[in-house]
Amino acid sequence: MIIEEILDFAINIYITFIFKTxxxxxxxxxxxxxxxxxxxxxxxxxxxxxxxxxxxxxDNEVAIQTPVDREAIIALYNANKLQEAYQLIATIPESDRDxxxxxxxxxxxxxYDKEMDSVFxxxxxxxxxxxxxxxxxxxxxxxxxxxxxxxxxxxFQQAVKYKKDFAYGYYNLGxxxxxxxxxxxxxxxxxxxIQLKNDEPDFFYNLALTYKKMNKNKQASKTxxxxxxxxxx
Numbered sequence: 620m621i622i623e624e625i626l627d628f629a630i631n632i633y634i635t636f637i638f639k640t641x642x643x644x645x646x647x648x649x650x651x652x653x654x655x656x657x658x659x660x661x662x663x664x665x666x667x668x669x670x671x672x673x674x675x676x677x678d679n680e681v682a683i684q685t686p687v688d689r690e691a692i693i694a695l696y697n698a699n700k701l702q703e704a705y706q707l708i709a710t711i712p713e714s715d716r717d718x719x720x721x722x723x724x725x726x727x728x729x730x731y732d733k734e735m736d737s738v739f740x741x742x743x744x745x746x747x748x749x750x751x752x753x754x755x756x757x758x759x760x761x762x763x764x765x766x767x768x769x770x771x772x773x774x775f776q777q778a779v780k781y782k783k784d785f786a787y788g789y790y791n792l793g794x795x796x797x798x799x800x801x802x803x804x805x806x807x808x809x810x811x812x813i814q815l816k817n818d819e820p821d822f823f824y825n826l827a828l829t830y831k832k833m834n835k836n837k838q839a840s841k842t843x844x845x846x847x848x849x850x851x852x
């Protein structure tokens with residue numbers, strides 16, 4: 620008896636559902652107990668379904684994002700508008716960033732003297748695209764500057780592996796070998812760099828220095844003469 624009275628009280632109240640159309644629906648029940656139970660169950664089902672669909676729609680709305688213009692980011696970076704480029708890249712979810720975006724982030728952080736952050740971001744670029752030679756090259760430059768010649772050599776080797784006509788990759792690989800006193804390897808990489816790009820004076824200067832270290836004075840003098848003629852124009 621008590622349960623029936625509670626049901627009568629609960630079901631005979633006005634139940635108002637406010638939909639997005641702002642229409643209020645009022646339903647008043649005055650049926651027998653069995654019908655009231657059935658209608659109560661039906662109304663609960665309708666309410667739960669409506670709420671679930673509304674939540675699903677809201678989730679879909681949140682998932683919709685405006686695509687970021689990669690060319691605009693690159694243009695900002697090339698114009699030295701680093702902060703603006705950084706902010707645009709930051710709007711791209713990490714899972715959607717390609718190697719080029721991670722690479723640009725690394726360059727920007729390095730420009731702000733955050734070398735360790737730059738190393739991390741370059742490694743992220745390689746995770747996304749293991750053949751991305753520019754990330755290996757920049758890692759090599761960082762390690763070479765820090766006198767970590769073994770790591771520098773490994774990264775320069777990867778750079779020229781994935782871009783075989785990369786003159787500066789061979790040149791800096793030669794510099795790393797030269798710093799490590801591996802003169803034969805330094806010489807072969809400087810020569811390879813010159814074969815790919817013969818208008819870069821520094822390539823000849825470091826080859827001349829390598830010949831000097833190897834006590835090949837005649838070849839050192841000849842190569843140094845080429846260097847001197849280049850810088851004189």
